[in-house]
Amino acid sequence: MKYVLWAIVGIIMFAWLFSLCSPAGGLKTGHEYMPDMVHPVSYEANLYSAYEWNHWDKESVKSKAELSRPRSGVEGTVPRGMTAVYYTGSEAISAIRGGNAVNAIAAPVNGHAPFYYQNTEADRYAAERDMVNNPFPITKEGLDRAKPLYDIYCGICHGKDGKGEGDLIKTEKYPAAPKNLLAEDMVAAGNGRFYFAMMYGKNVMGGYSDKLSYEERWQVIHYIRSMQAADKQLEYSEKANTLSNVEKPANGTASGPARAGNTVQPPAPPAN
Numbered sequence: 001m002k003y004v005l006w007a008i009v010g011i012i013m014f015a016w017l018f019s020l021c022s023p024a025g026g027l028k029t030g031h032e033y034m035p036d037m038v039h040p041v042s043y044e045a046n047l048y049s050a051y052e053w054n055h056w057d058k059e060s061v062k063s064k065a066e067l068s069r070p071r072s073g074v075e076g077t078v079p080r081g082m083t084a085v086y087y088t089g090s091e092a093i094s095a096i097r098g099g100n101a102v103n104a105i106a107a108p109v110n111g112h113a114p115f116y117y118q119n120t121e122a123d124r125y126a127a128e129r130d131m132v133n134n135p136f137p138i139t140k141e142g143l144d145r146a147k148p149l150y151d152i153y154c155g156i157c158h159g160k161d162g163k164g165e166g167d168l169i170k171t172e173k174y175p176a177a178p179k180n181l182l183a184e185d186m187v188a189a190g191n192g193r194f195y196f197a198m199m200y201g202k203n204v205m206g207g208y209s210d211k212l213s214y215e216e217r218w219q220v221i222h223y224i225r226s227m228q229a230a231d232k233q234l235e236y237s238e239k240a241n242t243l244s245n246v247e248k249p250a251n252g253t254a255s256g257p258a259r260a261g262n263t264v265q266p267p268a269p270p271a272n
C-alpha cells in the first residue's frame with residue numbers, strides 16, 4: 001500500500017515537473033526543461049519576456065529591467081522616420097534635437113537613409129509633394145562641398161551653370177536634351193523632384209543614388225538652388241535666402257517669397 005502511495009506521489013511530481021515547461025508561441029519564448037536551440041530566444045523591444053528561464057550561462061541571462069528597456073539601434077543604421085546628418089560636435093546635437101531638421105539624428109557622412117518611393121511617375125509626384133524641406137541648413141561649407149559633386153556628376157550634362165548645356169551635349173551627340181535646371185518650372189519645383197531625379201534618374205538620365213550619399217544629394221540640391229538664385233540676382237547663402245522661404249540659412253532667416261504653392265503644398269507636377 002505504502003509503495004502504491006509513493007508511486008502515485010512520484011508520478012504526480014513527475015507530471016508536475018514536466019508541466020512547468022510551456023510551449024513557445026506568439027510573443028512567448030516558452031520554458032524548456034532542456035533548451036536545445038530548437039526554439040529561438042528572440043525577444044521583442046519594450047516587452048517583458050520570460051527569456052531568463054531559457055538560460056545557458058550567466059551572460060545570456062537578462063534581468064526583466066534590461067529586457068523591458070528600449071533597445072538601441074544597430075550601429076550605422078538610421079531608424080525609420082529619421083534622417084542622417086553629416087555634422088558632428090555641437091551642430092550634431094542641435095540636429096539631433098531637431099534644431100535644424102525635423103527628426104534629424106547624427107549619422108556618418110555616408111549614412112544610409114531609407115527611400116520608400118518606387119521608380120514610377122506616381123511616386124515621382126508623391127516624392128515632390130512629400131519632400132519639401134531640405135533637412136540641412138544652407139551653409140557655405142555645404143555649398144563648397146556640393147560644387148565639385150555637381151560639376152562631376154551633373155554638370156557634364158546639365159552644364160556647370162545649370163542651363164542644360166554640359167560638355168557631353170556640346171561635344172558629343174547625346175540623345176536627349178538635359179533639363180535646364182534654372183528654368184522657371186525647376187525653380188518652382190519642389191525639392192523632392194530633384195531628390196527623386198538623383199535616386200532614379202529620368203528616361204536617358206541614370207540614377208545617382210550609388211554616387212551621392214544621402215547628405216550629398218541634399219547639398220547638391222542646395223547648390224542647384226544657389227545657382228537658381230544667382231541667376232535671378234537673389235541671395236541664397238548661410239546668411240540669407242531670398243529665393244524661397246522653405247530652406248533655412250544657417251545664420252539667418254528664410255525671408256524670401258515662397259515658391260509657387262507654399263511650404264506644405266509644393267507646386268503641382270508638370271503636365272507630363
Ligand code: HEC
Nearest residue numbers: 153154157176177178179193194197198202203204205208
Ligand atoms: C548623362 C547626362 C545627365 C547627367 C550626368 C545628369 N542628368 Fe539630369 N537629366 C538628363 C536628361 C537628359 C534629363 C531629361 C530627362 C527627360 O525629361 O526625359 C534630365 C533631367 C533631370 C531633372 C528633371 C527631372 C524631372 O522631374 O523632370 C533633374 C532634376 C535632374 N536631371 C537633375 C540631375 C542631377 C541633380 C544630376 C547630378 C546628380 C543629374 N541630373 C545628372 C541628363 C543627365
